[in-house]
Ligand SMILES: *[C@@H]1O[C@H](CO)[C@@H](O)[C@H](O)[C@H]1NC(C)=O
């Protein structure tokens with residue numbers, strides 16, 4: 554009876570460990586932030602952190618860091634659902650973690666926001682925009698892969714000199 558009880562408890566502990574490992578997010582995007590306003594034809598600062606597994610409490614038993622990350626700029630006509638249009642904004646973003654994951658590691662990058670021609674074709678009054686950061690894993694079967702991170706953006710178009718953008 555006591556043995557069975559201990560067994561049940563170990564199973565429960567293992568289960569909860571497995572569940573905690575599932576949603577392990579090692580990437581945090583700090584810029585841009587959700588709902589941020591970006592301006593056409595400007596350089597958008599991007600910054601993100603690769604969380605060191607050993608800074609987590611408790612540290613995950615089996616950390617699988619992404620090998621790289623991509624960013625897609627997406628736009629979808631307001632009031633519609635389905636597949637948004639997209640363009641590749643950035644590829645090969647560095648996701649190396651700090652040695653042995655004993656501390657976090659920060660990275661910066663930047664992206665050139667499209668100009669007023671683009672936003673005249675896809676006018677922000679008709680379209681919703683976002684940047685989607687997708688962690689890429691060298692081992693496609695790696696456990697606890699982080700889902701893409703979607704950041705919604707408002708776009709302000711500098712259209713005063715149209716058609717010169
Ligand atoms: C910019 O101005 C042009 C000419 O007035 C107009 O056709 C276009 O829709 C404008 N674009 C935006 C994003 O407002």
Ligand SMILES: *[C@@H]1O[C@H](CO)[C@@H](O)[C@H](O)[C@H]1NC(C)=O
Nearest residue numbers: 614615616617692694695696
């Ligand atoms: C740890 O990850 C490796 C490689 O992704 C996998 O083969 C292994 O089964 C995992 N171990 C545990 C205990 O989850």
